[in-house]
Amino acid sequence: MDNNNVLVTGAAGFIGYHVCKNLLEEGYHVIGIDNLNSYYDVDLKNARLKNIKDCVAKIKSSWNFYKTDITNKEYLIEIFNKYRPKIVINLAAQAGVRYSIANPDLYVESNIVGFTNILECCRNFQIKNFLYASSSSVYGGNTNIPFSEKDSTNHPISIYAATKRANELIAHSYSHLYGIPSTGLRFFTVYGPWGRPDMAPMKFTKMIFNKKTIKVFNYGKMSRSFTYIDDVVEIIKLFINKPASGEKFFDTKNPNSSISWAPHKIFNIGNPDNVNLLDFIKILEKEIGINAIKELSPLQPGDVVDTSSDCELLNKYLGLGPLTAIDKGVKELVAWYKYFYNLES
Numbered sequence: 001m002d003n004n005n006v007l008v009t010g011a012a013g014f015i016g017y018h019v020c021k022n023l024l025e026e027g028y029h030v031i032g033i034d035n036l037n038s039y040y041d042v043d044l045k046n047a048r049l050k051n052i053k054d055c056v057a058k059i060k061s062s063w064n065f066y067k068t069d070i071t072n073k074e075y076l077i078e079i080f081n082k083y084r085p086k087i088v089i090n091l092a093a094q095a096g097v098r099y100s101i102a103n104p105d106l107y108v109e110s111n112i113v114g115f116t117n118i119l120e121c122c123r124n125f126q127i128k129n130f131l132y133a134s135s136s137s138v139y140g141g142n143t144n145i146p147f148s149e150k151d152s153t154n155h156p157i158s159i160y161a162a163t164k165r166a167n168e169l170i171a172h173s174y175s176h177l178y179g180i181p182s183t184g185l186r187f188f189t190v191y192g193p194w195g196r197p198d199m200a201p202m203k204f205t206k207m208i209f210n211k212k213t214i215k216v217f218n219y220g221k222m223s224r225s226f227t228y229i230d231d232v233v234e235i236i237k238l239f240i241n242k243p244a245s246g247e248k249f250f251d252t253k254n255p256n257s258s259i260s261w262a263p264h265k266i267f268n269i270g271n272p273d274n275v276n277l278l279d280f281i282k283i284l285e286k287e288i289g290i291n292a293i294k295e296l297s298p299l300q301p302g303d304v305v306d307t308s309s310d311c312e313l314l315n316k317y318l319g320l321g322p323l324t325a326i327d328k329g330v331k332e333l334v335a336w337y338k339y340f341y342n343l344e345s
């Protein structure tokens with residue numbers, strides 16, 4: 001029986017919350033999975049879930065949430081068996097570059113074992129479209145700027161990046177062996193309302209409001225393709241309607257690792273307008289109306305100096321228009337932060 005069931009893992013996370021809410025508003029039946037781990041503030045994850053519930057009550061859409069770990073294969077099978085989703089979006093992962101240096105085992109568990117469990121379910125339940133989160137961190141030691149999908153990703157500089165690259169390789173092998181259409185999404189510093197407190201945009205916002213010192217690594221000589229959450233959601237929605245297909249004329253003698261004869265593709269999901277970290281802080285200061293206290297510090301192990309996204313492939317494939325400008329995105333982030341933490345004057 002045909003259905004419009006979409007299964008989203010990491011549903012209480014930053015990107016997962018926005019994706020679920022948006023798909024529910026579009027009329028999809030969404031099945032959310034999250035283990036609600038305490039890597040960062042669990043209250044924020046619960047608040048996101050409550051916000052989804054409130055939205056579901058208003059628009060009377062179909063939402064089922066399961067608090068479980070993607071390493072729990074038996075329970076995953078039960079959930080897949082019950083809902084038989086056609087589309088699976090895997091966003092659950094242990095995120096964070098720096099945390100992975102001290103806790104590699106957590107990353108292997110969630111990002112390798114959990115990820116493979118999801119793929120096993122995709123295989124056994126004949127999923128028609130599998131989308132999964134990869135990361136710009138896979139570019140590691142590559143210094144070709146901007147990062148293009150054609151660049152080498154063989155030199156990861158953190159365990160986190162290595163697990164994300166491993167996801168791409170494992171997904172490719174499943175696509176080849178079982179014909180599962182799969183698309184890897186290399187996200188570049190996603191920010192916006194309901195964001196992640198461990199990432200610079202939310203962290204800096206909090207520090208500026210609380211008049212605390214911001215450690216600016218690599219003495220500020222860093223830049224990021226800050227990518228606004230609404231753009232990411234729109235891109236994911238376009239991919240839902242465009243399952244990956246194999247390339248008929250794939251050149252196996254000169255292989256481009258982002259495409260394949262198998263139905264597997266990889267794309268950069270990043271705003272092409274790269275922003276220097278100190279400029280980003282200036283935009284935040286202006287929006288908040290408070291000057292930041294900055295401490296210029298050395299580069300942290302595992303950190304990439306510049307992450308800049310080449311979007312040519314994505315633009316060609318999806319026919320995208322311009323993405324959200326940084327000052328508009330920061331305005332939305334700060335407005336939400338004030339509302340959520342009761343800082344309205």
Ligand SMILES: NC(=O)c1ccc[n+]([C@@H]2O[C@H](COP(=O)([O-])OP(=O)(O)OC[C@H]3O[C@@H](n4cnc5c(N)ncnc54)[C@H](O)[C@@H]3O)[C@@H](O)[C@H]2O)c1
Pocket residue numbers: 009010011012013014015016033034035036037045068069070071090091092093094095096109110114133134135136186187188189190191196
């Ligand atoms: N936000 C970004 O800028 C960014 C950049 C690159 C890649 N990514 C990737 O995108 C995905 C979503 O990122 P996010 O920013 O929303 O992160 P997030 O940490 O807010 O969301 C991930 C969610 O997955 C859940 N989770 C973690 N391990 C799990 C497990 N084993 N079983 C079930 N649930 C589990 C967490 O509780 C969390 O709610 C992640 O895979 C992340 O690595 C994000």
